Amino acid sequence: MRNNFVQAAKIFFNPETLIPFLIGTIFLSVLGNALTQILFNIFGTTTKATLGIALGSVLIFIFSVWLLAKSLTKMRSPEIDLGKSSPQKHKGLILLVSRDEPCRKAIEYHLPLLERCWLICSSQSLDLAKKLKQDFPKLKIPEPIVINDIYDPLEFYQQVRKIYKHLPPGWIPEDAIADFTGMTAQASVGMVLASLSVQSPLQYTPAQSQDGKPTGRSLNPIEITLKEQFRRGTN
Numbered sequence: 001m002r003n004n005f006v007q008a009a010k011i012f013f014n015p016e017t018l019i020p021f022l023i024g025t026i027f028l029s030v031l032g033n034a035l036t037q038i039l040f041n042i043f044g045t046t047t048k049a050t051l052g053i054a055l056g057s058v059l060i061f062i063f064s065v066w067l068l069a070k071s072l073t074k075m076r077s078p079e080i081d082l083g084k085s086s087p088q089k090h091k092g093l094i095l096l097v098s099r100d101e102p103c104r105k106a107i108e109y110h111l112p113l114l115e116r117c118w119l120i121c122s123s124q125s126l127d128l129a130k131k132l133k134q135d136f137p138k139l140k141i142p143e144p145i146v147i148n149d150i151y152d153p154l155e156f157y158q159q160v161r162k163i164y165k166h167l168p169p170g171w172i173p174e175d176a177i178a179d180f181t182g183m184t185a186q187a188s189v190g191m192v193l194a195s196l197s198v199q200s201p202l203q204y205t206p207a208q209s210q211d212g213k214p215t216g217r218s219l220n221p222i223e224i225t226l227k228e229q230f231r232r233g234t235n
Helices: 002-011 016-043 047-076 100-110 126-135 154-164 185-197 227-234
Strands: 094-096 115-123 176-179 202-204 207-210 215-219 222-224
Touching: 002 227, 016 047, 047 154, 047 185, 094 185, 094 207, 100 126, 100 176, 115 126, 115 154, 154 176, 176 185
Parallel strands: 094 115, 094 176, 176 202
Antiparallel strands: 202 222, 207 215
């Protein structure tokens, strides 16, 4: 709020456009002198009256700046509304591993219902995948699946399809949700195609931002509800 207040105060005295600024300054000076004379005629020219007029002017100015700062806060900090719904918690999660923060956010979101998590990574993110496995000892996490070519969507497609094919006994594809956040665009494409082929749910974990700049943190996962659209498209 303090930064907005300072910014609002600067707007009142911003001479970026010289001619309009000078015209406005002259206009305000004339108007101020006229108003001062009117106030002196009403309240007198005593020291007490002069101090009262000065104090009242300062309070009016502060109130005006506060109103502008409040409007700036509303414009700059809109409520987060991604227009999507968070997924139901699942007992299975298929995860692309690239950055620590979204991976942890995706895993923690599905706890305590989450039972099993499959980690798909590259050779560069293998250490992170191993660390995630260590940090969530209560979950059943198989050895991370290392992709040879992170720019080959078919390799991701085949690996994700293999996971769905070998789900634990009694599981159906809808028991596991795939998070396609991270790695490469080809990785996301391969995972999405594999999930759609078995009509399994999808999610992504969006990055949090403030004033248009990333904070390094992640929001809760967002469900991608493509199933009904996909069905309509195939009819």
